[in-house]
Amino acid sequence: MNKQSGTTADNTPHEVTRNVSVAVIGAGTAGQNSFRQASKIKDDVVIINEGFWTTTCVAVGCMPSKLLIAAADRAHDANHSGDFGVHATVKIDGKQVMQRVRDERSHFASYIKKQVDSWPDHKKIDGRAHINEQGLIEVNDELIAAEQIIVATGSSPFIPDGWADKLGDTMLTSDSVFELTDLPNSMAVVGAGAIGLELAQAFTRLGVEVTLLNRVKQVAGLKDNDINQKAIECLSHELTMHLGSKITDVGQKVNKDTQTAFIEYEDSAGESRQWQGDCVLVATGRRNNIKQLGVEHLGVELDDKNRPKNLSKKTGQIGDSDIYIVGDANAHIPLLHVASDEGYSAGNMVCENTEDAYIRPPATPFSIVFCSPQIVNVGMSLPEIQEDPELEFVIGRVSFDNQGRSRVMGVNCGLLHIYACKKTDRILGASMVGPDAEYIGHILATAITNDLSIKDMLDTPFYHPTILEGLRTALRDVQDKMEIPYQSQDAQEDNF
Ligand SMILES: Cc1cc2nc3c(=O)[nH]c(=O)nc-3n(C[C@H](O)[C@H](O)[C@H](O)COP(=O)(O)OP(=O)(O)OC[C@H]3O[C@@H](n4cnc5c(N)ncnc54)[C@H](O)[C@@H]3O)c2cc1C
Ligand SMILES: NC(=O)c1ccc[n+]([C@@H]2O[C@H](COP(=O)([O-])OP(=O)(O)OC[C@H]3O[C@@H](n4cnc5c(N)ncnc54)[C@H](O)[C@@H]3O)[C@@H](O)[C@H]2O)c1
Numbered sequence: 001m002n003k004q005s006g007t008t009a010d011n012t013p014h015e016v017t018r019n020v021s022v023a024v025i026g027a028g029t030a031g032q033n034s035f036r037q038a039s040k041i042k043d044d045v046v047i048i049n050e051g052f053w054t055t056t057c058v059a060v061g062c063m064p065s066k067l068l069i070a071a072a073d074r075a076h077d078a079n080h081s082g083d084f085g086v087h088a089t090v091k092i093d094g095k096q097v098m099q100r101v102r103d104e105r106s107h108f109a110s111y112i113k114k115q116v117d118s119w120p121d122h123k124k125i126d127g128r129a130h131i132n133e134q135g136l137i138e139v140n141d142e143l144i145a146a147e148q149i150i151v152a153t154g155s156s157p158f159i160p161d162g163w164a165d166k167l168g169d170t171m172l173t174s175d176s177v178f179e180l181t182d183l184p185n186s187m188a189v190v191g192a193g194a195i196g197l198e199l200a201q202a203f204t205r206l207g208v209e210v211t212l213l214n215r216v217k218q219v220a221g222l223k224d225n226d227i228n229q230k231a232i233e234c235l236s237h238e239l240t241m242h243l244g245s246k247i248t249d250v251g252q253k254v255n256k257d258t259q260t261a262f263i264e265y266e267d268s269a270g271e272s273r274q275w276q277g278d279c280v281l282v283a284t285g286r287r288n289n290i291k292q293l294g295v296e297h298l299g300v301e302l303d304d305k306n307r308p309k310n311l312s313k314k315t316g317q318i319g320d321s322d323i324y325i326v327g328d329a330n331a332h333i334p335l336l337h338v339a340s341d342e343g344y345s346a347g348n349m350v351c352e353n354t355e356d357a358y359i360r361p362p363a364t365p366f367s368i369v370f371c372s373p374q375i376v377n378v379g380m381s382l383p384e385i386q387e388d389p390e391l392e393f394v395i396g397r398v399s400f401d402n403q404g405r406s407r408v409m410g411v412n413c414g415l416l417h418i419y420a421c422k423k424t425d426r427i428l429g430a431s432m433v434g435p436d437a438e439y440i441g442h443i444l445a446t447a448i449t450n451d452l453s454i455k456d457m458l459d460t461p462f463y464h465p466t467i468l469e470g471l472r473t474a475l476r477d478v479q480d481k482m483e484i485p486y487q488s489q490d491a492q493e494d495n496f
Contacts (some may be wrong), residue, residue: 016136016145020044022350023137023146025293027116028055029336030327030343031152035119037347038150045351046146050128053116054109056154056328057336064178067101067199069370072205076238076372079205083410092207094183101178131294135241148350149298150320152343153289155328159282166251170261172281174199183208186277188263192219192243197371201239201343210240211275213265217244220375224382224417224431227375231433234373234413244268250280258293288331298323303409307331313362315345324349335367365429366445368438373400373414376441379429379448385419392422396478398470400434405465411435416470418444420478425453427478436467443471454478 021042024035027049035047052059078090117123127140137144157173164171172180172187174195185208192214200212208391219235222228235241242265249264253276265277285291291306300318301309308330310319317327324346327339347357369375400406400414414434420427430444447457454475462472 013131015143017142017307018046019145020046021047021146022046022148022150023144024150024152024347025046025049025137026152026153026154026327026329027053028152028327028339029057030154030329030339030346031150032112032116033149033343034152034324034347035123036328036352037344037353038351039119039123041351046123046125046144048125048127048129048137049120050126053124054112058105058112060106060175060178062336064101064105065174065195065202067104068097068178068202068206069198071097071100072202073372075207076205078358080410081103084087092183094206095181097105097206098178098180098182105178127295131181131297133294133297135297149324150316150346151290151295151323151325151329151342152327152339152346153293153329154339155286155288155331155334157282158285158287160247160284163250163282164250167261167280167282168252168259169281170252170259172279173282174283177281183276187211187279187281188213188261188275188277189281189283189484190214190247190263191283191285193239193283193285194220194367194369196281197235197369197375199281199283201235201371204239208276211277212239212241213245213247213263213275214241214243215246217245217268218264220369222370222375222377222431222433223280227415227431227433229415230413230415231373234433235371237413242267243271245273248272256418263424276360286328286334288329288334289329290325290329290405295323295325300325305331314359315349316342317346317349322350333365337366349385364445364449366441368441370438373411373434374432376432377430378436378441378444379427381417381429382419382431385428393419393428394422394478395419396476396480396481397476398474400467400470403467403470405467405469407433408465409435409467411467414470416440416474418474418478420454420482422482425455425482426451427454427457434470440471441469443468454482 004402022038022045024031024047024289027047028171036046078088079288101298112342126140129137129139157175160275183206187203187208187210189196189212192212197220206209218228219231222231246266247263251262253260260276261280265273288306300323303309308318308325311330325347326342328334341360348471364379366378385393398416401412406412416432418427420432458475462469
């Protein structure tokens with residue numbers, strides 16, 4: 001790829017302006033990790049980024065969303081303390097809520113900024129990169145020939161065709177919602193994936209009148225029907241959801257200085273309905289930023305969903321080429337820890353850092369949605385297990401509706417399914433909605449990653465009274481269904 005000249009766009013030079021060993025495109029979590037690792041060994045590494053250098057996670061993703069949820073949870077606890085005989089009067093200051101989200105975000109961003117500021121200026125290029133037909137990188141007035149390229153361009157909110165124009169200023173996405181200076185009175189959230197659920201519930205808890213619409217009767221993409229039904233039941237206690245709705249039109253009505261958004265939809269019974277309110281948060285998925293980049297000029301083939309073919313899930317390398325596609329850009333698993341690991345691995349690969357480099361194996365699939373109760377998936381999904389005729393499996397279950405500590409805390413709604421292999425006594429996967437699911441998920445991910453047996457797990461102490469005892473109940477149920485008589489205790493006995 002070391003070509004010295006080429007046909008370039010009108011505003012870029014026809015001669016190569018610099019030759020580098022490695023070019024990283026995109027300075028989010030994945031790109032920054034790649035750059036840091038590659039720079040440990042090679043001096044001629046550049047990183048090109050358009051927009052903020054403080055990562056999607058910190059600027060418009062994981063952190064501001066969790067900050068909003070933190071405020072919402074405070075409001076929820078205060079509003080529901082009456083059940084415990086503790087009566088509080090709650091006043092929500094929307095301006096202060098949103099200001100704290102941004103102030104704390106700035107705090108997190110300052111660490112990243114400090115790191116980025118420490119990198120030499122000549123290695124950082126602020127601009128939008130494009131790969132031309134010669135495989136050279138065009139950015140601003142530069143034409144860069146790179147021996148190896150790491151693409152870490154992330155993903156962006158997907159907005160259905162025409163909605164941005166029709167909704168105008170009444171449309172929000174996760175890119176703009178954290179810039180609100182006050183809480184709206186009412187909001188529709190479209191999409192019941194991770195973003196839609198987390199934000200719809202958070203705004204509801206903060207007193208916004210929220211209506212959540214989703215195309216299918218499924219939340220958080222849950223693939224286990226029982227867990228999906230339970231999640232819908234638990235979330236419906238406080239969230240107005242219209243699942244299985246088909247949106248037929250969106251728009252805004254302008255009346256003097258005020259704008260109102262509307263959504264026309266057919267509900268799950270086929271009835272035509274209209275929603276009206278202050279704004280619409282579009283959370284209909286994200287798409288990887290790759291289509292316009294020109295990776296096809298590097299010999300990368302994309303499938304019909306714009307996912308690169310021949311992707312190494314360990315390093316992001318495309319076949320045995322000099323191209324790596326990491327993080328959300330490869331649309332494999334668009335989560336922070338995956339972007340971080342892939343970026344780190346690719347950075348080590350390109351500089352052949354065999355000294356202190358450890359290329360991590362692909363992580364056990366693991367996701368958490370931070371709604372209440374939380375939704376967690378670990379390892380293989382139920383359909384994946386069912387598709388494999390070799391896998392003889394049982395499903396161990398526990399309900400959290402009457403689980404001791406969950407009831408004590410007033411968070412007793414939930415269900416955990418553990419899928420376990422009869423032949424190997426190992427956990428294949430799990431799906432859950434319930435309290436403390438983030439911790440239960442981590443224990444299950446550790447068990448799968450480290451090949452622990454059900455027996456190993458049951459030999460581990462479970463403290464009483466904890467919500468985690470629910471996990472033990474499900475493990476005992478697995479054991480019972482496998483007919484392995486390690487500990488013949490009644491699976492439900494430790495509910496209290
Ligand atoms: C609201 C929200 C909440 C989330 N919550 C969680 C969570 O709780 N847990 C979790 O694990 N994940 C969460 N995620 C997902 C997580 O944020 C992403 O998986 C992760 O940030 C992706 O990192 P990345 O490095 O791949 O991309 P990014 O951080 O997006 O970096 C990509 C960079 O490339 C730049 N770029 C794009 N195209 C070009 C180009 N042509 N030239 C130059 N630069 C370019 C972009 O501007 C950007 O700066 C959340 C996401 C959102 C939106
Ligand atoms: N806690 C977390 O880990 C976390 C939090 C937020 C985001 N994320 C990441 O961000 C990614 C994107 O999240 P997301 O929630 O935007 O996407 P998603 O793909 O998970 O969910 C989108 C939802 O929108 C629905 N939808 C799509 N088009 C629609 C339409 N026209 N009308 C009604 N419903 C429609 C889909 O049925 C789906 O339920 C996630 O996959 C995840 O990787 C993770």
